Structures are given as structure tokens and as C-alpha cells.
Amino acid sequence: MPKKKNTRKTILKIHRILGLVTGLVVFVVSITGCLWVFKEEIESFYDDYKYVTPQEQAFLPASTIKHLAEQVVPNRTIHGVIYGQPNEAIEVVFYEAEPEVFYHSVYLNPYNGAFIKQIDNDAGFFGFVLKGHLRLWLPDAIGSRIVSYSILLFLFILISGLFLWWPRNNKNWKQRLKFDWNAKTRWKRKNFDLHTVVGFYVSTFGLIFAFTGCVMAFNWFYFIAYKATGGSNDPRFVIPESETRLVVEKDAGPKYDQLIPMLYDVYKEAKSFELHYPENDSTSVLVEVSNSKGLYYNMDYLFFDQNTLAEIETPSIYGKYKNTSFADKVIRMNYDIHIGAIGGIVGKIIAFLASLICASLPVSGILLWYGRKYKKAKVKKYNLEIA
Template structure:
């Protein structure tokens, strides 16, 4: 009796959370599967990202900064991405408040000629990302709704697995495969779609929901890191420069020497993203991409902005070779979330799982409606008789 009551409580929680978050989960799942192949789709029209290689060095970081600020004045530069000899330099402008400003300027790395300006928050994928992160609502409201809906979806998946578990051995076959024939009604088919399909994608769905929660909640991120044995600072920390030196206005800043040095040191790197020091005391950050399309194995290097002496960080975001198991798990979180960790096969899996996750609220609501409709009709029939 007690076990039966527990099952009823779990079913009620599953139903209430499912009905409450169904629409949000559907939107987040659909936009998620659309986002997965963003890079592959954009490759069909990214000619502006390439230039004719010249037998000369790239323009210095300070020169690039000056040119980019002429294209987009009075905005903060997030970073400058130096790629291969045939790739344009991308200058990323980003401001989080009062409203998100996220633009990219592409320049010829040899001449500084302007190639193209992109509003990363606009266009099809900008629209998709806004829906995925905040349901196209103001960030303060939409992101909160999405975050808690993903957390509830995690609970829905766990409760769904408990409810799926057969009460006796006779029901195992029924829970593991479709047993349809010409007489099977749509309600039965919908029930199987919700339970059988839900079971088979539940493990992957839990991974997507869990990694989503890691990105959505700082407390969840911290618990996940510590639970895997993490002992470093799990946040991103830019250390202070060790020296103090005033650079004259017309004097070449020391960080201009960094990129040429790094090209010689990291010969297999895919690109380098240099972040200008925020003030007179912070260090210079350079992100070294070691694999195309992957983020977890990047090297985060910090240099004294005056002497270019390399500075160690207490954060998990340092050199990948120094990362411990817990550090790697957290750093892999985004790559796991979008499936890129498994290459093209991983992306296909992430796409399919996201698409199927979008179907679960639909079949769940139809299941709830079907049962309620059946009960209503039965009640009416009894009343007439």
C-alpha cells in the first residue's frame, strides 16, 4: 500500500512538472537541435572568413584594435582571433549590459582592410539562440524560466524512469518495444511513444539536462565540480600582472609581441584569441584552440602585460595538460551538451535526442488529455444512466 501511494505521488509530480514546463521544454529542445549543426551550415556561406595568404607577418594586435574601433566605435572589444595564413582576423565585440551587444568584425590580417561586420545576435541562428536561452523574452525573465524548466525536466526524466519500471516480470516486454497491430488505438500508441521512446532516450536526455543545469546554475556547477573531486577555483580567473609599468600613449604595447611568439610555440594550434588587458594591472589572456570546434582542451595562457612573463592561474581554466579529472569534466560540459565531443556522430546523436525530447511533452500532454477526456465521458455516461 505504501509503495502504491509513493508511485501515485511520483506520478503526480511527473504530471504537474510536465504540464507546467512542457511548452518550454519543447521550445528549448527544438532550438537546441537546430543549433547543433550551426557550424556546418554556416560553412556554406563563410567565404568572408578567408583571404589570400601573403608572404608577410600579420598586423599587430594594437593595430588591429585601432582599425576595429574605427569600424565599431565606443564599444568594448572582447577578443581578437588570429587563425591560419588564409583566414581573416575576427575581432569580437561583446557587452552584456545594459543590453547584449555581440558583433564580429572581419579584417584582412595582412593589410587591415575591412571585410565584413556581423551581428551575432541577429539572423537565423541568433533567433534560435535567443529562443534556446530565454524564449525570446527579456533575459532577466526568460533565462530564469528556461533554467528552472531544464532543472524540472531533469526531475521529470528521473521520475519517468521510476514510473516506467515494470511492477512485475510480465510487463518487461511491453515496456521495451512497440506491440502494435491493426487494432491498436492511438491512445495506446501514444502511451508507447511516451514510455518506450522515453526510456531509450532517457540516459542521453539526462546528460543534456544535467549539462544544461551546470551552465544555468552556479550552485549546480559548483556541486558538480566538487562531487567529481575538484579542488581548484571553478570560476574563470584572470590574474593580475606582477609588474607595474606605464606605457606611453604612442609606445608599442608589449602584447604586440605575443602572437608571433605563440605561433612559433604552438605550431599545431587552430587559432589564438587574444584578450586585451582590461586595465593597467590585469594580465593579457590568450586562448589557444588545439582542436577545431572543441573548447574543453583549449589552453588558457596569462601573461604579464608589461614583461610578458607567463603567470599561473589558480582556476581550472589554465593549460589543459595541467587539468585534473574534475577540471576536464567541467571543461567538457559545453562540448558534451552540443554533442561536439563525439565529432559528427556526437552531433547527430545530440540532434536526434533533442528532437525526441521535444516529442515527450507533446505525447505526455496527449496522454494526460486522453485520460482526462476518458474520465469525463465516463462520468457523463454514468450520470445519464
């Protein structure tokens, strides 16, 4: 019995220390996380620039779009061009990670190439929220590490919290599962119940948030998670090389101009197609096919020889969704699970509320620690005065 009691004391001490060390980070990450959940829904209220009047004519080819976008944003790297529905503007995404992040989108009319709007995706309210969520508004090299390791520690905090929550005897089960307050219940008792009862009910979601966050934060965690679910393919994102080295006539235009019209005929239910221009003469052309609005896990990643447009298979888990294994599906669902999108609007509401409640745990935990420390200091002072 004493050994069990000592173990519990040790775990409680570790739980408190880790909670105090990571409390502020967990609070910020949780608050910014719940704000990020409804980004798409909130932005839909003021995104008129994303839409155009449909016309009875073909979209402009990808090479023409590339040329027009580079006139708007010269000397920057294009990440990809997104073709949507007949009433949607084409989005050209510019992205550079170094020396500083440059993440802009240029919207063009798909029928005549007219410039509509340029957006700095790293600015504005949600840019601010994302910076806080990923790096606490600190330089990336510092902030991202603090966030990553704090969330990893949060996993241990939640697990140790569940161990401490577990009632020592049957009489305490009722107290652990619901609030039993009356007019005489002091705020310290209420705060304790808020931390333990609420913590228990939100712990499952907290573990999911922390686990999926660690999958994105650490390569080693990502690989372990994939292998643990039985994965056997290459979990990295692999862009295969083109299989031919043909010489293309200059006036003929790039072959990839034929891809988007061809894919619209094949994937009639697709929501959008994101074409990534080949980086050099040897790489293949990547096209990401979005099959569901607001979801990423079931996208099809297609690779084509840039000279012949022959489709190339990839050893990676990021290929055609229909060819994925159970482990592939789980790891591809990671982001959609993280933000609750996997469950549609209901899943997002749950993720929002759970993340908001997770933000309360370090607050109630610190108040618990402060209350006990203050009480001990007060008792010690009282005893000294009597002596």
C-alpha cells in the same frame, strides 16, 4: 503493497504536474537545441568572408587591429581578437551585456587590415534560435529564469519517469522495451508506447542535456558538480593581475603585440589564438589557444604580464589543459558534451536526434493526460445521463 502503490500514484501525480508546467518550455528548448547543434556546419556553406588569400608576410599586430576595428565600430567594447590560419581573416569580437546585448564581429584582412564584413551575432536565424533556447524570446531577466528552472525540473521529470517506467512484473518487460502494435492497436496505446518506450531510450541523453544545461544555468549547480567529481582548484574564471608596474614608453607600442608571433612559434598545431586586451594597467593579457576545431574543453588559457610578457600561473581550472585534473576536464567538457561536439560529427548527430526526440516527450505526455482526463469526463457524463 498498498504503500508501494500509493507511492507510485504520488510520483505519477508529481510527474504529470511537472510535465504540464514545463512541457512547452522543454519542447521549445529541445527543438532550438537540436537546431543549434549544427550551427558551425551550416554556416560553413556561406562564410566566404572568413577567408583571405595567404601571403608571405606577417600578420598585423594586435594594437593595429584594435585601432582599425574601433574605426569600424566606435565607442564599443572589444572582447577579443582571433588570429587563425594564414588563409583566415582576423575576427574582432565586440561584446557588451548592458544595457542591451551588443554582440558583433568585424572581419579584417590580417595582412593589410582591409575591412571585409561586420556581423551581428545576435541577429539572423541562429541568433533567433539561441534567444529561444536561452530565454524563450522573452526579456532575459524573465525568460532565462523560466528556462533554467524548467530544465532543473526536467531532471526530476526524467528520474520520476524512469521509476514509473520500471515494469511491475516480468511479463511487462517486453512491452516496456519495444513497440508491440498491430492493426487493431488504438492511437492511445500507440501514444502511451511512444511516451514510455521512446522516453526510456532517450532518457540517458535527456539527463545529460538537462544536467549540463543546469551546470551552465546555476552557479551553485556548477560548484556542486565540480566538487562532486573531486575538484580542488578554483572553478571560476580568474584573470590574474600583472606582476609588474613598469612605465612603458609611448612610442614603443604595447608589449602584447609580440605575443601572437611568439605563440605561433610555440603552438605550431594550434587552430587559432584569441587575444583579450588588458582591461586596465594592472590586469594580465589573456590568450586562448584553440587546439581542436570546434572544441572548447582542451583549450589552453595563457596569462601574460602586460609589461614583461612573463607568463603568469592561474589558480583556476582555466589554465593549460595539460595541467588539468580529472574534475577540471569534466567541467571544462560541459559545453562540448551539451551539444554533442565531444563525439565529433557522430556525437552531433546523436545530440540532434536525441534532442528532437526529447521534444516529443511533452507532446505525447500532454496527449496522455488529455486522453485520460477526457475519458473520465466522458464516463462521468455517461453515468449522469443513465441516472
